[in-house]
Amino acid sequence: MKTRVVISMLVTLGFLTICLPAAADSVLYQNGEFRGVWSLYVGNGSEVIDTFNLGTNSVITGFSFAFWVGQGDAPKSVNWTINNPEHDLELWGTFNLTSTMICADCVSWWWDVDPTIPGLDAYTSTVTGLNIPLPPGTTGLTLWGGESVNGGGLWWDAASWGPATIIYPPWDDEYGSEVFTIYGTPVPEPGTVLLLASGLVGVAGLSRRRHL
Numbered sequence: 001m002k003t004r005v006v007i008s009m010l011v012t013l014g015f016l017t018i019c020l021p022a023a024a025d026s027v028l029y030q031n032g033e034f035r036g037v038w039s040l041y042v043g044n045g046s047e048v049i050d051t052f053n054l055g056t057n058s059v060i061t062g063f064s065f066a067f068w069v070g071q072g073d074a075p076k077s078v079n080w081t082i083n084n085p086e087h088d089l090e091l092w093g094t095f096n097l098t099s100t101m102i103c104a105d106c107v108s109w110w111w112d113v114d115p116t117i118p119g120l121d122a123y124t125s126t127v128t129g130l131n132i133p134l135p136p137g138t139t140g141l142t143l144w145g146g147e148s149v150n151g152g153g154l155w156w157d158a159a160s161w162g163p164a165t166i167i168y169p170p171w172d173d174e175y176g177s178e179v180f181t182i183y184g185t186p187v188p189e190p191g192t193v194l195l196l197a198s199g200l201v202g203v204a205g206l207s208r209r210r211h212l
Contacts, residue, residue: 025061028054029182032159034066034102038120039178040169042078043153047144049168050177053137060132062183063095066102066157068120069148075099075125078146078154082132084139091132094145097125122157133187140167141180 029052040048067075081092102122146154156178164177 025183028184031164032179037158038068038155039158040156042143042146049140049142050164051140052164056136057187058184060184061130062128064126064181066179067125068155073148073150076147076149079144081142086137087135095127099123099125
């Protein structure tokens with residue numbers, strides 16, 4: 001009897017472990033690293049849409065971006081929309097940003113044309129504590145209405161051609177997309193969960209027979 005109870009508990013715990021996402025977040029998608037190229041404005045009245053592709057059902061727990069602001073300023077917040085037409089999904093909200101300076105008075109490629117123009121400050125801005133379930137497939141990420149601590153706007157650092165694709169504004173074909181990373185946990189497909197669970201049950205049955 002004790003053997004049956006122990007085996008039952010082990011199977012249950014194993015099944016729960018498979019069903020629940022891993023505690024540690026991982027990088028679900030990365031679109032380049034800080035490149036040092038001042039790109040598109042995502043302040044008041046402007047938006048930028050990049051696409052990304054996840055291979056499986058996932059739960060997004062955070063983002064990181066590379067932003068530029070005026071000297072002595074810092075990123076504060078940015079509005080966002082996530083859209084997946086294939087699954088009729090549209091979510092939106094505001095990210096309150098936690099930012100770490102990359103460099104002060106940086107010289108961006110754009111400013112090289114006129115050295116007298118002061119450089120901008122560059123930051124890595126992160127968002128954590130999210131719980132956004134997303135299906136696989138191509139999804140649009142829109143950033144708009146970005147705001148700095150001093151009330152200015154944000155400029156998104158340009159990535160070096162992908163793997164994401166920019167779809168708005170359509171004329172921005174010089175860079176291809178912007179820098180961002182998505183963190184989270186993949187969610188196992190139901191069929192995979194059932195298959196692994198049945199395997200655990202089979203192992204439990206063998207163990208039980210051996211003890212009879």
